[in-house]
Amino acid sequence: MTNPILKIRNREFEKRDLLLYLLAAMNFSHIVDFMIMMPLGDYLMNSFNIGPGEFSVIVSAYTFSAGISSFFAAFLIDRFDRKTALIFTFTGFSVGTVLVGLANSYLLLVAARSLTGIFGGLVAALVLSVVSDLYSYRERGKAMGVVSAAFALASVIGVPIGLYLASQFSWHAPFFMVGGLASVFTIVTAFVFPKMKGHISSLPKPKPLQVIKNVISDRNQVYALLMGMTIILGQFLLVPFLTPYMMRNVGFSEETVTLIYLFGGGAVVFSAPLVGRLTDRIGPLKVFTIFLLSSFVLVLTITNLPKVPIYIALILTTIFFMMVNGRMIPANTMITAAVSPETRGSFMSFKSSIQQLSAALASLVSGAIMVIGDDGLFHNYNWVGILSICVSATSFLLAPRLKVAKGNE
Structure with missing residues (x-):
């Protein structure tokens, strides 16, 4: 079968960067929708x-519903044109987000x-699948840096604007x-995006149980899924209560808390492309190791942070975002290089499913550990930080085991 990466390169090379930025824009709105929920906690x-x-x-x-839908999508996603899948998924996402804004009770929310x-x-699974189809392994780090910069822009632009709308109107406004x-x-995707069917094989489609077997029988894919799971578990033990903790325990107000995302995201806008280029230059394993170990220092510091001047807290949270x-x-x-292009969509859906369920579990665990004392402050965030480090550290053992699958060259 023709390598879909080469096929798309030959046919769409000039549009490739435009498509990349459109994917980053889609990722931006998706990330804002998810991120805004945390600072709206109070x-x-x-x-x-x-x-x-x-x-x-x-x-x-x-995250629970995202994990379940991603699991079932793994059996179907590689049967469809990437463009069709993107339009269908984003239409449903748009409608759901508006309904969140219309919710007027806890249960409806x-x-x-x-x-x-x-x-x-x-x-996320579709965006990463398309990026991996568009860019070879040797240049994928730079492309991942652009997509990851959407996180930064969501922090710099999306979340502050969302919080401003919430403070001026109500918490409903950001979701509208x-x-x-x-x-x-x-709409832009419908008109600009080309059809992408290079990944669709003419061979008979495997049945769901065969799809699962294909993944779990490949040690490389299993290691990649476990690595993604441990990273997200560690991250989402911390994230849901980062902003509420900063407001109640450190001293940020509803107005100044937006600075966490403004400065943190602003730093990532510049650091993400640099990290992407560094990844392509010296290899992803070395870069991952450096940032993973460095992040542990910030986790311990932030989860034990007392009431300090705002500028000190901002320096720490900004470095935390970058790490x-x-x-x-x-x-x-x-992780995206651990699977061949023909089955990448299914694999990425499995990855998304496992990571979303991991995020849901981590959120529930941190919610069970965290308590609000009689003093109105959060307690036990330090234990959440220690647990986060222990979980994330396992990815350090898995990363060296990953190999580049055929078709990613």
Whole structure:
């Protein structure tokens, strides 16, 4: 079968960078939708009179449904043109996000987030699959850096604007904004994106059990899935309560908390492309190791941070953003190369499923550990940090075992 990477290169080389930036824009709206929920924690806990446990359910509702939908999508995703899959998925994501904005009760909010997660969970897998089809392994680090920069832009632009809208109107407003953006990107995709069928094989499609068997019988794919799982588990033990902790324990207000995302995301806008180029130059394993070990220092510092001047907290959170994003770029480069193009969509859906379920589990675990004391402060975040480091450290053992699969050259 013709390598889809070469096929797309020959036919769409001039449009490749345009498509990459469109994928980054789609990833941007998806990330804003997910990220905005965390800094809205205090708004939601006050609006619905709920505690940390109930708030973690809102966060995990999205990731649980995303994990389930990604699992079932793994059996079907490689049968369809990438463009068709992107349009279908993003249309559902847009509708779900608007419904979140319309929710007027805790139960309706949980239901709407679950619906959004069904489609949102597929976005990341599709974006990474298309990027991997467009760029060979040797140049994929740079492309991953551009897509990862969407996280930075979401932090610099999306989250601050969303929080401003929430403070000026209500917590509903940011979701109307994201839903509108997602609708625009869906329309642009329909007109700009080419058909991408190079990954579709003329051979009979394997049955679901065979798809699972193909993955679990390949040690390389299993290592890649486990590596992705441990990274996300460690990360999402921390993320849901980072902003609420900074507000209650460190001293950020509703106005100044946006600075965490403004400075952190702004730094990542510049660091992500540099990390991508460094990944291509010296290899993803070395870059991953450097950023993983460096991030542990920041995790211990932030989860034990007392009330300090805002500028000190901002320096620490900004470096934290850079370290966490920096380890994801080489990690995704290695993980996407662990599978051949013909089955990459299914593999990435499995990866998304496992990571989304991991994020949901991590959110529930951190919600169970965290408590609000009589003093109104969060307690036990330090234990969450230690647990995060222990879980993330296992990825350090898995990364050296990953090999580049055929078709990624």
